[in-house]
Amino acid sequence: MNALNSYRAGPDERGHFGIFGGRYVAETLMPLILDLEKAYEAAKKDPAFKAELDNLNTHYAGRPSPLYHAKRLTERLGGAKIYFKRDELNHTGSHKINNVLGQVLLAKRMGKTRVIAETGAGQHGVATATACALFDIPCVVFMGAVDVARQAPNVFRMKLLGATVVPVTAGSATLKDAMNEALRVWVATVETTFYCIGTVAGPHPYPAMVRDFQSVIGKETREQMMAAEGRLPDTLVACIGGGSNAMGLFHPFLDDKDIRVIGVEAGGKGVETGEHAASLTGGRPGVLHGNRTYLLQDADGQITEAHSISAGLDYPGIGPEHSWLKEVGRVEYVSATDDEALAAFHLLCRTEGIIPALEPAHALAHVLKLAPTLPKDNLLVMNLCGRGDKDVHSVADRMGMTL
Amino acid sequence: MSRIATRFAKLKAENRAGLVTYVTAGDPDLALSFEILKGLPKAGADLIELGMPFTDPMADGPSIQAAGQRALKAGISMDKTLDLVRRFRAETGDEDTPILLMGYYNMVYQRGAERFCKDAAAAGVDGFIIVDLPPEEADELKPFAAKAGIDTVLLTAPTTDAARLPAVLKYASGFLYFVSILGITGTRSASEEAVRDHVARLRQHTQLPIAVGFGIKTPDQAAAVARHADAAVVGSAIVDRVKAGLDEEGKPKPDLLPGVFAYIKALAEGVRRART
Numbered sequence: 001m002n003a004l005n006s007y008r009a010g011p012d013e014r015g016h017f018g019i020f021g022g023r024y025v026a027e028t029l030m031p032l033i034l035d036l037e038k039a040y041e042a043a044k045k046d047p048a049f050k051a052e053l054d055n056l057n058t059h060y061a062g063r064p065s066p067l068y069h070a071k072r073l074t075e076r077l078g079g080a081k082i083y084f085k086r087d088e089l090n091h092t093g094s095h096k097i098n099n100v101l102g103q104v105l106l107a108k109r110m111g112k113t114r115v116i117a118e119t120g121a122g123q124h125g126v127a128t129a130t131a132c133a134l135f136d137i138p139c140v141v142f143m144g145a146v147d148v149a150r151q152a153p154n155v156f157r158m159k160l161l162g163a164t165v166v167p168v169t170a171g172s173a174t175l176k177d178a179m180n181e182a183l184r185v186w187v188a189t190v191e192t193t194f195y196c197i198g199t200v201a202g203p204h205p206y207p208a209m210v211r212d213f214q215s216v217i218g219k220e221t222r223e224q225m226m227a228a229e230g231r232l233p234d235t236l237v238a239c240i241g242g243g244s245n246a247m248g249l250f251h252p253f254l255d256d257k258d259i260r261v262i263g264v265e266a267g268g269k270g271v272e273t274g275e276h277a278a279s280l281t282g283g284r285p286g287v288l289h290g291n292r293t294y295l296l297q298d299a300d301g302q303i304t305e306a307h308s309i310s311a312g313l314d315y316p317g318i319g320p321e322h323s324w325l326k327e328v329g330r331v332e333y334v335s336a337t338d339d340e341a342l343a344a345f346h347l348l349c350r351t352e353g354i355i356p357a358l359e360p361a362h363a364l365a366h367v368l369k370l371a372p373t374l375p376k377d378n379l380l381v382m383n384l385c386g387r388g389d390k391d392v393h394s395v396a397d398r399m400g401m402t403l
Numbered sequence: 404m405s406r407i408a409t410r411f412a413k414l415k416a417e418n419r420a421g422l423v424t425y426v427t428a429g430d431p432d433l434a435l436s437f438e439i440l441k442g443l444p445k446a447g448a449d450l451i452e453l454g455m456p457f458t459d460p461m462a463d464g465p466s467i468q469a470a471g472q473r474a475l476k477a478g479i480s481m482d483k484t485l486d487l488v489r490r491f492r493a494e495t496g497d498e499d500t501p502i503l504l505m506g507y508y509n510m511v512y513q514r515g516a517e518r519f520c521k522d523a524a525a526a527g528v529d530g531f532i533i534v535d536l537p538p539e540e541a542d543e544l545k546p547f548a549a550k551a552g553i554d555t556v557l558l559t560a561p562t563t564d565a566a567r568l569p570a571v572l573k574y575a576s577g578f579l580y581f582v583s584i585l586g587i588t589g590t591r592s593a594s595e596e597a598v599r600d601h602v603a604r605l606r607q608h609t610q611l612p613i614a615v616g617f618g619i620k621t622p623d624q625a626a627a628v629a630r631h632a633d634a635a636v637v638g639s640a641i642v643d644r645v646k647a648g649l650d651e652e653g654k655p656k657p658d659l660l661p662g663v664f665a666y667i668k669a670l671a672e673g674v675r676r677a678r679t
Contacts, residue, residue, distance in 0.1 A: 014539060022539070022540055023537065023539050023540060024508055024535040024536065024537075024540055025535055025537060026461075026462040026534050026535060026537070026558065026560075026582075027537050027557070027558040027559060027560045027562075027563055027571065027582065028462075028558075028560035028561075028562055028582060028585060028586075029562075030537045030539065030562075030563075030567075031560075031562045031563060031564065031567055032562060170465070170468055171458060171459065171468075171472075176459060177459075179461075180459050180460075180461045183461045183462075184461060184462070184463075184464070184586075184587045187462065187585065187586055187587055188584075188585055188586035188587065188590070188591075189585070190562065190585060191562075191585070285512075286509045286512060286513060287507070287508045287509045287512050287535070288459060288509060289459075289461070290535070292512075295509075297509070297513070299513070300480050300481045300510065300513060301457075301481075301509040301510050301512065301513035301514075302457065302458045302475065303458045303459050303509075
């Protein structure tokens with residue numbers, strides 16, 4: 001397949017996926033972003049870099065993650081044959097480690113002496129703090145003050161790992177503001193500091209770089225499904241906040257055009273209520289955090305707040321490649337509400353003995369609707385991208401219980 | 404000749420640097436914001452930057468962030484921002500002081516670059532400083548701005564080296580804005596030596612006037628910049644004077660306007676005495 005009719009060829013040399021992506025950053029950052037792009041391109045071609053990353057993925061993160069046939073859930077739903085890609089079993093409990101190991105290795109290679117990161121739920125912050133502990137690099141994590149309060153266990157984990165957690169009170173004091181603050185601090189320390197972005201967003205080359213590191217999910221899935229069933233899957237489902245776990249699963253399959261690919265956004269209280277985090281369903285293109293993408297915003301372009309029970313999906317934007325995949329129609333984007341995600345969360349605990357994170361519980365909520373409508377020979381893979389330990393307090397709250 | 408070019412020509416004839424004052428549109432409310440805008444030239448501003456408030460101002464420090472939030476809370480919008488400029492031209496009769504809109508690209512993009520440029524020109528805007536539109540993305544705006552007769556002022560930073568500078572200059576018009584520090588607005592200040600060296604370096608590459616900003620807080624600092632550059636830009640420190648004119652509940656005190664104008668007057672005096 002050549003570049004012209006491939007869905008996997010992007011971005012172009014200026015970092016655009018169609019009209020999306022790009023590099024909308026202050027001039028101070030621009031030369032350093034160009035440096036980062038060069039350094040990443042060189043690392044990508046260096047067998048030693050790949051070997052070191054593969055080694056860490058295997059022996060430190062615990063890859064490959066299993067592709068697990070969820071028999072009881074399949075029987076219960078009575079339709080598609082459901083597999084889970086179990087990235088919740090990775091070290092640190094989610095897919096975030098895949099990206100972070102790559103970026104921190106790159107930071108080391110570039111001679112940077114400090115790593116900064118933004119975090120919402122704290123999963124990317126914990127993963128970054130973990131990698132920085134491993135590589136003995138000082139780590140500063142910016143986190144909205146609202147999130148610091150509602151994700152206390154992850155704040156403590158980051159501190160145990162030696163990271164400094166900086167609560168951000170500016171703006172709405174959530175993930176988007178943490179990202180603003182990380183960008184501000186980066187501008188002031190750009191010569192020495194590496195900014196480790198946690199999702200497939202930000203200025204080029206981040207969306208492509210994070211996708212490449214996360215693509216290990218989809219590459220493994222291809223091999224594992226071939227081994228298990230002798231063919232590729234028919235349906236892929238993943239949840240989307242910024243969209244890194246979804247992009248990691250989807251990207252290696254985008255040119256297999258018979259495969260149906262579905263991203264599930266956080267519908268919050270319902271997209272029709274306006275209180276949601278579904279940028280693709282309820283937003284429109286705009287420019288924020290260094291790239292053009294679908295955003296939740298008002299008529300003037302002021303960014304509006306996202307709402308989701310899942311702090312990890314609570315972001316008013318989405319990775320630019322997803323925006324492009326929506327516009328070209330390769331990927332379907334749907335949403336699941338807080339209540340649907342919670343119901344799916346409980347169901348998975350009881351049927352498979354797996355406590356999922358609230359993020360993939362959104363993907364599962366869609367699987368619950370979709371699988372019964374599909375034939376039994378339809379092979380469906382859902383990315384179970386995080387485990388629910390971090391969410392037990394939120395769920396207990398919703399159940400009216402105090403732990 | 405554009406208002407910006409005319410103004411810099413006049414400054415050159417007077418053998419002095421200019422004072423560029425930044426205020427946030429709609430801060431602390433629409434009525435007072437207009438009073439501030441109207442009074443700037445008389446207080447000593449040679450050029451005016453009018454900030455377009457944005458929820459996510461990622462290149463700005465705490466002062467301008469807070470100013471934007473005050474303005475948004477008070478109901479500022481893009482239409483009202485343009486209306487401030489229109490009323491400034493109509494009510495003061497000032498056809499000489501250049502006004503530049505400064506802010507983030509999403510404000511432009513949501514209106515559509517072409518319509519944005521037309522509307523801004525019709526209101527009496529002379530230039531744009533779009534912080535997050537580097538030369539790599541400037542093709543989106545430049546042709547429409549040029550057609551509407553609006554200058555695009557691009558930023559250069561200490562990290563913008565000689566290899567990259569031509570790319571910036573390709574899109575720059577009106578003047579070149581040198582960000583004197585690595586960082587966000589209103590935080591650190593550059594030394595006079597650093598400003599001198601950078602300005603000298605930039606002059607080897609361009610005939611455009613050079614304005615220097617970020618971190619200028621005192622009349623002496625403004626004077627130090629004015630010894631070397633064609634203009635000194637002050638923003639956060641002015642916005643801080645607006646804040647100082649508010650009580651604990653955010654209500655304006657009677658000394659807000661006098662406080663802001665006295666400070667600008669002191670800055671202007673600093674700039675005017677720099678080369679004497």
